[in-house]
Amino acid sequence: MREYSIAAIPADGIGPEVIDAGITVLEVLAEQRGDLKLEFSHFDWGSDYYKRNGVMMPADGLERLRKFDAIYFGAVGAVDVPDHVTLWGLRLQICQGFDQYANVRPTKILPGIASPLRDVRAGDLDWVIVRENSEGEYSGAGGRVHRGLPEEVGMDVSVFTRVGVERIIRYAFRLAQSRPRKLLTVVTKSNAQRHGMVMWDEIAEKISHEFPDVTWDKMLVDAMTVRMVLKPQSLDTIVATNLHADVLSDLAGALTGSLGVAPTANIDPERRFPSMFEPIHGSAFDITGKGIANPIATFWTAVQMLSHLGEHEAADQLMRAIERAGEAGILTPDLGGKATTRQVTEAVSDAIRGRN
Numbered sequence: 309m310r311e312y313s314i315a316a317i318p319a320d321g322i323g324p325e326v327i328d329a330g331i332t333v334l335e336v337l338a339e340q341r342g343d344l345k346l347e348f349s350h351f352d353w354g355s356d357y358y359k360r361n362g363v364m365m366p367a368d369g370l371e372r373l374r375k376f377d378a379i380y381f382g383a384v385g386a387v388d389v390p391d392h393v394t395l396w397g398l399r400l401q402i403c404q405g406f407d408q409y410a411n412v413r414p415t416k417i418l419p420g421i422a423s424p425l426r427d428v429r430a431g432d433l434d435w436v437i438v439r440e441n442s443e444g445e446y447s448g449a450g451g452r453v454h455r456g457l458p459e460e461v462g463m464d465v466s467v468f469t470r471v472g473v474e475r476i477i478r479y480a481f482r483l484a485q486s487r488p489r490k491l492l493t494v495v496t497k498s499n500a501q502r503h504g505m506v507m508w509d510e511i512a513e514k515i516s517h518e519f520p521d522v523t524w525d526k527m528l529v530d531a532m533t534v535r536m537v538l539k540p541q542s543l544d545t546i547v548a549t550n551l552h553a554d555v556l557s558d559l560a561g562a563l564t565g566s567l568g569v570a571p572t573a574n575i576d577p578e579r580r581f582p583s584m585f586e587p588i589h590g591s592a593f594d595i596t597g598k599g600i601a602n603p604i605a606t607f608w609t610a611v612q613m614l615s616h617l618g619e620h621e622a623a624d625q626l627m628r629a630i631e632r633a634g635e636a637g638i639l640t641p642d643l644g645g646k647a648t649t650r651q652v653t654e655a656v657s658d659a660i661r662g663r664n
């Protein structure tokens with residue numbers, strides 16, 4: 309019996325609804341397999357915690373999370389707490405504190421879910437987007453001077469370090485190598501940005517020699533959006549900067565049906581700290597409490613979590629169960645269906661047990 313301890317941070321909005329659903333299917337999976345024990349500890353951090361305590365998580369929060377094998381995260385965001393507080397106060401503190409520098413976003417069209425792209429079906433689009441998660445355009449460097457005056461200047465400085473770029477590109481090559489097509493696309497904007505972006509290109513070229521069996525190419529981010537829409541079959545693993553991958557993965561999410569199915573993993577590839585697994589979507593206040601949040605993204609990120617823990621068989625079993633629920637047409641309203649969160653959870657649980 310292999311045992312894992314997992315910190316659950318459901319946080320805000322629909323976060324608790326989808327994390328509940330995720331824990332339910334993971335418990336069914338563990339029980340059904342019999343070789344796996346998952347122990348969940350709940351943390352009530354988030355916007356309600358902030359309203360009571362003035363912080364999104366306690367000062368020793370990272371210390372308390374450090375001993376876990378993984379973090380299962382819901383969503384942050386509240387109507388009455390500013391976005392920079394909710395985001396920086398919890399999620400980004402964990403990402404940065406645990407140096408989760410690789411943000412990994414699998415994207416594919418699941419059976420039973422239609423893409424807005426004509427002629428594109430399940431299997432035609434199967435990507436993993438690797439987003440640099442620790443520096444770049446979101447470094448926070450910059451400033452504003454002469455506020456409000458005609459001569460005001462605002463600057464956001466992109467910071468790319470050789471260490472930071474090498475490690476994310478190496479991670480992406482390794483991931484591409486582990487996938488059947490062994491195909492990597494490195495995205496930059498090195499025609500217009502002549503410093504950090506050119507360094508990305510040079511580092512990609514250098515690291516490619518460590519992976520002679522991986523076929524790779526370079527794309528400018530603007531041309532990349534066109535290729536994603538017009539030739540989705542030509543792509544497999546994609547690596548890009550913090551900003552570029554942020555934008556490309558929203559596009560990818562739209563091409564695969566709904567934000568409600570898109571998962572993401574914040575990985576510390578060196579395994580010094582726990583990695584964090586979450587749906588891409590936010591707290592979705594418009595549907596909170598209605599019982600109709602799509603739990604698929606939260607199930608899929610659990611597949612990523614199991615893979616990261618080395619439980620590949622269990623991960624495959626859960627992924628197949630998710631696909632079976634889609635095939636059976638058990639879909640929430642964001643995907644044009646009528647099912648509730650609970651019905652999708654039951655359908656996936658039944659599929660794990662081999663009942664549908």
Ligand code: ATP
Pocket residue numbers: 322383384385391567568569588589590591592593594595600601602603605640642
């Ligand atoms: P945040 O600032 O917290 O990221 P947001 O307003 O940017 O929030 P989301 O909360 O992700 O965005 O929601 C965007 C839209 O997608 C909303 O209309 C929401 O209802 C819908 N949505 C997001 N996640 C889901 C889900 N799991 N199931 C169904 N609909 C969803």
Ligand code: MG
Pocket residue numbers: 590
């Ligand atoms: Mg958002």
